[in-house]
Every structure is written in C-alpha cells, then in structure tokens.
Amino acid sequence: MPFVRACALSELEDDTPHRVEIDGVPVSVVRTEGEVFAINDICSHANVSLSEGEVEDCQIECWLHGSSFDLRTGKPSGLPATRPVPVYPVKIVGDDVLVSVTQES
Numbered sequence: 001m002p003f004v005r006a007c008a009l010s011e012l013e014d015d016t017p018h019r020v021e022i023d024g025v026p027v028s029v030v031r032t033e034g035e036v037f038a039i040n041d042i043c044s045h046a047n048v049s050l051s052e053g054e055v056e057d058c059q060i061e062c063w064l065h066g067s068s069f070d071l072r073t074g075k076p077s078g079l080p081a082t083r084p085v086p087v088y089p090v091k092i093v094g095d096d097v098l099v100s101v102t103q104e105s
C-alpha cells in the first residue's frame with residue numbers, strides 16, 4: 001500500500017492523539033517519546049474512538065473500559081480488550097506525516 005499524507009508533523013502535540021481518515025479508515029496519529037505512531041482509531045472491544053483516550057508509556061488508553069493498546073504493536077495490555085488493534089507504518093518527510101494503511105482482515 002502506498003504511503004498517504006495523514007497530517008503535518010507540526011500539527012501534532014506530544015501525547016495528544018490526532019484523528020484522521022485515510023482511504024475511509026479512521027486512524028489515530030500520535031507523537032510520543034520522539035516518535036510518531038499510527039493506530040486504527042477504533043477500540044477492538046467496542047466501537048469507541050481511541051483518539052479520545054490518553055497516551056502514556058507508548059500506549060493509548062481506551063477511555064470507556066480502560067484497556068491500553070501498545071502504539072508499536074497494537075496489542076492490548078489488559079482486559080476487557082483481548083484482540084489487537086491494527087497499527088500502520090509511518091514515514092516522516094519534511095513536515096508531512098505519511099501513513100500506509102494496510103487492508104484489515
């Protein structure tokens with residue numbers, strides 16, 4: 001899949017998720033600990049936007065029931081979510097944040 005511009009790097013505030021849509025896929029773009037990550041914006045437990053949650057220790061927390069997802073792998077660190085959320089490769093080119101949204105299964 002090609003990389004698509006998601007937003008400007010300068011738009012991102014540390015630890016504040018930025019929700020975008022790429023090819024119809026909701027994505028939360030997060031700058032934290034000097035890196036930028038892209039994770040599907042929908043919790044794997046229920047239809048809740050992860051970008052409304054908090055970021056800490058390279059994890060994004062679902063505000064509804066409190067599962068946290070690793071921004072590098074998408075894996076949940078605790079219940080009630082048991083399935084990972086897709087994560088996507090990110091490239092930074094100048095001030096552009098590019099994300100490649102792969103097909104979800």
Ligand code: FES
Pocket residue numbers: 043044045046047048062063064065066067080081
């Ligand atoms: S909806 Fe996210 S943990 Fe329940």
